[in-house]
Amino acid sequence: MDLASYVQKVYQELHAHPELSSQEAWTASYVARELKQMGFAISTQVGGHGVVGLLDAGRPGLTLGLRSDMDALPMGEETGVSYASQIPGVMHACGHDSHMAMVLAACRYAAENKERLQGKLLAVFQPAEEVGDGAKAMLEAGVFAQVKPDRFVGIHNWPSLGVGSLGLQSGPLTANTDSFTAVFRGVGGHGALPHRTKDAIAMATAGVQNAFALTQRYTDASYPQVVSFGVIQGGTTFNIIPETVTVAGTVRTMRLEDQEQMIRLLHQAFRAAADLYGGSYGLDYAKGVPGVVNDAQVAAELAEFFAAQLPDVRVVSEGLASLVGEDVGYFLQEVPGVLLFVGSGREGAVNELHNPRFLVPAEALVTGFRALVSIIEGYLA
Ligand SMILES: [Zn+2]
Numbered sequence: 001m002d003l004a005s006y007v008q009k010v011y012q013e014l015h016a017h018p019e020l021s022s023q024e025a026w027t028a029s030y031v032a033r034e035l036k037q038m039g040f041a042i043s044t045q046v047g048g049h050g051v052v053g054l055l056d057a058g059r060p061g062l063t064l065g066l067r068s069d070m071d072a073l074p075m076g077e078e079t080g081v082s083y084a085s086q087i088p089g090v091m092h093a094c095g096h097d098s099h100m101a102m103v104l105a106a107c108r109y110a111a112e113n114k115e116r117l118q119g120k121l122l123a124v125f126q127p128a129e130e131v132g133d134g135a136k137a138m139l140e141a142g143v144f145a146q147v148k149p150d151r152f153v154g155i156h157n158w159p160s161l162g163v164g165s166l167g168l169q170s171g172p173l174t175a176n177t178d179s180f181t182a183v184f185r186g187v188g189g190h191g192a193l194p195h196r197t198k199d200a201i202a203m204a205t206a207g208v209q210n211a212f213a214l215t216q217r218y219t220d221a222s223y224p225q226v227v228s229f230g231v232i233q234g235g236t237t238f239n240i241i242p243e244t245v246t247v248a249g250t251v252r253t254m255r256l257e258d259q260e261q262m263i264r265l266l267h268q269a270f271r272a273a274a275d276l277y278g279g280s281y282g283l284d285y286a287k288g289v290p291g292v293v294n295d296a297q298v299a300a301e302l303a304e305f306f307a308a309q310l311p312d313v314r315v316v317s318e319g320l321a322s323l324v325g326e327d328v329g330y331f332l333q334e335v336p337g338v339l340l341f342v343g344s345g346r347e348g349a350v351n352e353l354h355n356p357r358f359l360v361p362a363e364a365l366v367t368g369f370r371a372l373v374s375i376i377e378g379y380l381a
């Protein structure tokens with residue numbers, strides 16, 4: 001089977017069998033079996049269902065790491081394709097199936113051309129990306145303990161870019177993705193007698209407004225950052241002022257100093273709100289996935305490979321940064337590399353990740369696979 005057919009076959013088989021984060025057992029065995037057949041040395045159960053394959057060309061050279069994520073999402077599929085999810089309520093709606101297909105096809109290319117190559121190829125298949133746990137768990141399990149990549153490339157399909165294009169931008173690309181929960185505590189009582197209470201609802205609403213205001217006035221607008229609330233909870237019925245109200249949200253920043261400032265500002269905002277109405281607050285802030293910062297040298301090297309080997313492919317190199325989270329950032333803190341976007345948008349199609357009608361087009365798989373091949377040729381040939 002030629003590699004263009006192989007990438008489509010693997011994509012469709014994986015698409016039909018999506019598995020949720022941290023439950024990727026079938027997927028892991030599929031990936032391990034394919035790698036083994038190609039002649040890779042395999043490690044399984046690396047940080048959960050992580051699979052690592054190593055191909056040693058037997059001649060000194062660089063070690064190139066390629067990373068794909070593996071997990072799917074808790075949502076029902078509505079695409080109507082013949083290879084649609086066979087698991088009710090679970091769908092590969094973020095295209096991690098396509099990433100596995102592209103990386104496996106690239107691995108097969110490397111295996112078939114091993115006699116011509118030098119150095120090592122380390123294929124990293126990471127579980128639990130959607131929950132932000134997998135990369136960290138693989139690092140803690142020693143994914144780079146034996147063989148540490150000199151260059152590392154993660155891929156993600158990107159529907160804001162058209163099929164047939166690639167997105168490769170140097171520097172900050174995604175956000176430090178944090179979460180927080182704050183509880184405002186007052187004294188509950190009768191809605192008709194607020195003067196005998198310490199109103200936690202008043203504290204919470206003021207706290208939310210303070211947070212929006214402070215993060216608008218204290219932060220440097222040259223650097224993208226945002227605070228959003230997704231939860232506000234409290235009370236039981238219309239005439240009881242509750243004792244506590246809980247709010248929860250997310251903070252996205254691109255620089256570590258902005259992250260630290262956001263934590264200070266949330267405390268300031270919530271403290272002022274609690275003080276105003278005579279109550280107290282507690283803030284539980286959890287730093288999450290670190291932002292992806294693409295290595296300038298690796299980005300420049302890849303741009304050279306693409307220019308030389310893929311003259312027909314448009315490479316977009318700006319305007320790609322956003323405040324989403326991607327846990328490949330953990331790997332990129334350890335080894336120099338980039339997160340490469342593979343254009344997956346089509347006119348007239350649903351171009352939204354995590355949408356029940358989203359699919360990665362066949363043409364995108366080919367472009368992504370060709371990009372990975374050019375990287376293998378560039379570093380290992
Ligand atoms: Zn996703």
Ligand SMILES: [Zn+2]
Nearest residue numbers: 094095096156
């Ligand atoms: Zn994703």
